[in-house]
Amino acid sequence: xxxxxxxxxxxxxxxxxxxxxxxxxxxxxxxxxxxxxxxxxxxxxxxxxxxxxxxxxxxxxxxxxxxxxxxxxxxxxxxxxxxxxxxxxxxxxxxxxxxxxxxxxxxxxxxxxxxxxxxxxxxxxxxxxxxxxxxxxxxxxxxxxxxxxxxxxxxxxxxxxxxxxxxxxxxxxxxxxxxxxxxxxxxxxxxxxxxxxxxxxxxxxxxxxxxxxxxxxxxxxxxxxxxxxxxxxxxxxxxxxxxxxxxxxxxxxxxxxxxxxxxxxxxxxxxxxxxxxxxxxxxxxxxxxxx
Amino acid sequence: xxxxxxxxxxxxxxxxxxxxxxxxxxxxxxxxxxxxxxxxxxxxxxxxxxxxxxxxxxxxxxxxxxxxxxxxxxxxxxxxxxxxxxxxxxxxxxxxxxxxxxxxxxxxxxxxxxxxxxxxxxxxxxxxxxxxxxxxxxxxxxxxxxxxxxxxxxxxxxxxxxxxxxxxxxxxxxxxxxxxxxxxxxxxxxxxxxxxxxxxxxxxxxxxxxxxxxxxxxxxxxxxxxxxxxxxxxxxxxxxxxxxxxxxxxxxxxxxxxxxxxxxxxxxxxxxxxxxxxxxxxxxxxxxxxxxxxxxxxxxxxxxxxxxxxxxxxxxxxxxxxxxxxxxxxxxxxxxxxxxxxxxxxxxxxxxxxxxxxxxxxxxxxxxxxxxxxxxxxxxxxxxxxxxxxxxxxxxxxxxxxxxxxxxxxxxxxxxxxxxxxxxxxxxxxxxxxxxxxxxxxxxxxxx
Numbered sequence: 001x002x003x004x005x006x007x008x009x010x011x012x013x014x015x016x017x018x019x020x021x022x023x024x025x026x027x028x029x030x031x032x033x034x035x036x037x038x039x040x041x042x043x044x045x046x047x048x049x050x051x052x053x054x055x056x057x058x059x060x061x062x063x064x065x066x067x068x069x070x071x072x073x074x075x076x077x078x079x080x081x082x083x084x085x086x087x088x089x090x091x092x093x094x095x096x097x098x099x100x101x102x103x104x105x106x107x108x109x110x111x112x113x114x115x116x117x118x119x120x121x122x123x124x125x126x127x128x129x130x131x132x133x134x135x136x137x138x139x140x141x142x143x144x145x146x147x148x149x150x151x152x153x154x155x156x157x158x159x160x161x162x163x164x165x166x167x168x169x170x171x172x173x174x175x176x177x178x179x180x181x182x183x184x185x186x187x188x189x190x191x192x193x194x195x196x197x198x199x200x201x202x203x204x205x206x207x208x209x210x211x212x213x214x215x216x217x218x219x220x221x222x223x224x225x226x227x228x229x230x231x232x233x234x235x236x237x238x239x240x241x242x243x244x245x246x247x248x249x250x251x252x253x254x255x256x257x258x259x260x261x262x263x264x265x266x267x268x269x270x271x272x273x274x275x276x277x278x279x280x281x282x283x284x285x286x287x288x289x290x291x
Numbered sequence: 292x293x294x295x296x297x298x299x300x301x302x303x304x305x306x307x308x309x310x311x312x313x314x315x316x317x318x319x320x321x322x323x324x325x326x327x328x329x330x331x332x333x334x335x336x337x338x339x340x341x342x343x344x345x346x347x348x349x350x351x352x353x354x355x356x357x358x359x360x361x362x363x364x365x366x367x368x369x370x371x372x373x374x375x376x377x378x379x380x381x382x383x384x385x386x387x388x389x390x391x392x393x394x395x396x397x398x399x400x401x402x403x404x405x406x407x408x409x410x411x412x413x414x415x416x417x418x419x420x421x422x423x424x425x426x427x428x429x430x431x432x433x434x435x436x437x438x439x440x441x442x443x444x445x446x447x448x449x450x451x452x453x454x455x456x457x458x459x460x461x462x463x464x465x466x467x468x469x470x471x472x473x474x475x476x477x478x479x480x481x482x483x484x485x486x487x488x489x490x491x492x493x494x495x496x497x498x499x500x501x502x503x504x505x506x507x508x509x510x511x512x513x514x515x516x517x518x519x520x521x522x523x524x525x526x527x528x529x530x531x532x533x534x535x536x537x538x539x540x541x542x543x544x545x546x547x548x549x550x551x552x553x554x555x556x557x558x559x560x561x562x563x564x565x566x567x568x569x570x571x572x573x574x575x576x577x578x579x580x581x582x583x584x585x586x587x588x589x590x591x592x593x594x595x596x597x598x599x600x601x602x603x604x605x606x607x608x609x610x611x612x613x614x615x616x617x618x619x620x621x622x623x624x625x626x627x628x629x630x631x632x633x634x635x636x637x638x639x640x641x642x643x644x645x646x647x648x649x650x651x652x653x654x655x656x657x658x659x660x661x662x663x664x665x666x667x668x669x670x671x672x673x674x675x676x677x678x679x680x681x682x683x684x685x686x687x688x689x690x691x692x693x694x695x696x697x698x699x700x701x702x703x704x705x706x707x708x709x710x711x712x713x714x715x716x717x718x719x720x721x722x723x724x725x726x727x728x729x730x731x732x733x734x735x736x737x738x739x
Contacts, residue, residue, distance in 0.1 A: 120563065
């Protein structure tokens with residue numbers, strides 16, 4: 001159903017959902033780029049952030065507290081997981097790393113199911129962002145516009161940390177050559193723990209920010225994980241700007257394809273991923289020979 | 292005849308048993324019925340090994356994780372209650388299966404549970420395990436028609452009986468029907484035929500309809516049936532938004548719906564997909580402009596999205612607990628279910644309970660676990676009591692002839708108790724809403 005109003009609506013929707021995908025994906029890509037670990041528990045962390053925020057919201061009724069708690073809780077969870085489990089796996093083959101993170105994901109999902117059950121939980125949007133906003137011929141949920149702004153701000157903050165701070169410099173150096181960073185006398189393991197925490201935080205933050213848009217179930221992260229992988233592959237594995245570009249592209253593909261034939265929107269995502277892998281295997285913004 | 296516990300048998304015992312053997316051999320025909328039975332009923336599937344002991348096993352695979360997890364758990368509770376009632380000879384079960392005393396043919400029923408994740412491959416793998424390791428005489432489970440269709444074919448191949456769980460696709464007892472599979476619940480065709488007249492009367496003629504459809508056999512057949520039954524009243528389809536099972540976000544589909552100019556939104560999505568798409572339809576302001584219809588009722592939907600969203604919404608269903616005011620068996624079921632699990636059963640649990648009770652009835656009437664004999668007992672079309680009145684199995688496609696219940700969501704102010712979400716508007720008799728048995732291409736296949 002291609003009409004001019006619908007096209008503009010979908011274009012905007014692609015941007016909004018793409019920004020969120022970008023935010024989740026950048027956590028995945030930072031962890032992979034720095035630690036070399038493909039974190040299959042990333043979807044579960046996204047979900048866990050939502051539930052952590054839900055608990056905080058139930059306790060305080062404050063959206064801001066919920067978002068802050070969801071994000072901080074995941075920093076701690078991420079750091080603990082890195083210290084206790086992931087660290088034992090840096091020198092092991094990639095398939096072991098994939099298996100262990102996959103396992104961690106299952107454990108997180110089932111623990112949440114044990115505690116909260118499968119019935120959905122909802123976090124309402126803050127009262128100032130409830131309802132719809134008329135934007136010309138497009139009516140869009142106000143909170144989704146807020147999500148777009150929050151995601152953009154969070155991505156900008158991450159950019160500043162990565163490209164304008166000493167920590168960011170170490171992280172970026174770690175992506176290039178972690179051995180050399182270690183030789184320069186920097187405690188690489190402490191940085192790794194922090195990076196894993198920040199990566200998990202990006203997922204958790206996105207999880208709680210997204211919570212009022214969806215309804216929370218323990219299985220929430222599963223389908224998101226698949227989409228995030230596609231985003232990272234399109235953008236370039238390990239590349240922070242790549243995750244942002246990939247997220248926006250994925251959001252637009254999902255939205256715009258649905259106008260022509262909704263059944264093909266997911267398929268198109270994989271078609272584009274395949275094309276990227278064929279024509280530019282390192283991803284759109286990935287560097288050759290790295291990752 | 293008793294042999295000495297240790298040492299060689301006593302001479303006297305040997306002589307005695309020899310005499311018994313000789314006498315029986317001399318009686319012509321003594322061995323005949325046994326020999327005849329063995330010839331008529333050669334080993335098939337898990338028969339006779341599965342029922343050789345003093346208990347029989349049922350394999351249950353329901354989704355306990357994923358999009359349909361909530362509905363799967365409710366279904367499982369219905370199965371467990373039925374097993375408990377079969378083994379204890381509960382009055383409710385005996386009202387459905389009058390020959391039941393305790394157990395099935397005197398054998399205790401045991402079961403194993405596995406998580407199908409609503410995935411056909413997983414479900415088939417689990418049931419193979421139940422068949423090979425536990426010699427299951429019956430298996431069940433599906434909250435997705437994709438699973439039901441896969442298990443149908445698996446049942447026919449393995450020659451082990453299968454009662455469908457929740458399955459709304461026309462194909463389950465249509466083109467994918469099998470001799471070894473039986474369905475209790477309502478489905479796309481009956482839902483559409485029963486619901487369409489109510490919709491046309493309440494909403495009017497010549498309406499523009501938008502559909503949200505899950506991308507598999509259930510979604511496609513229900514959508515097609517609804518379209519077919521609404522068309523004569525001038526309803527047109529302006530958009531059909533087909534989405535994958537477990538989609539994380541419905542925004543792009545809903546924007547298409549919002550821009551389609553539809554008057555009515557028919558949401559065929561199921562499980563958590565229905566919850567999410569309905570909530571997001573509200574977020575996009577669609578429900579303020581378009582009337583929501585749920586062609587195939589989703590257990591717990593009203594509870595999850597809240598009564599404000601389901602108020603006024605029409606839906607077709609198998610069962611709703613307030614039917615207890617009309618049907619005594621429904622009252623017995625709702626009471627014993629609530630006593631055991633602490634909440635009012637939804638239709639998934641009712642469907643599950645009835646499926647097992649009907650199987651117990653068929654086996655008791657057959658007098659054997661031999662599958663072809665049990666199938667013939669099902670096919671005899673015996674009228675049995677259910678929680679929605681008298682029902683019977685249609686021999687030609689193994690679809691139960693049963694009423695479809697039309698409900699409408701109550702406004703929060705009209706709810707008399709926290710679970711009082713729906714009002715039963717109409718109970719449409721089953722016969723009139725079913726297609727001819729071969730209309731969807733059903734060919735049942737062989738007994739052996």
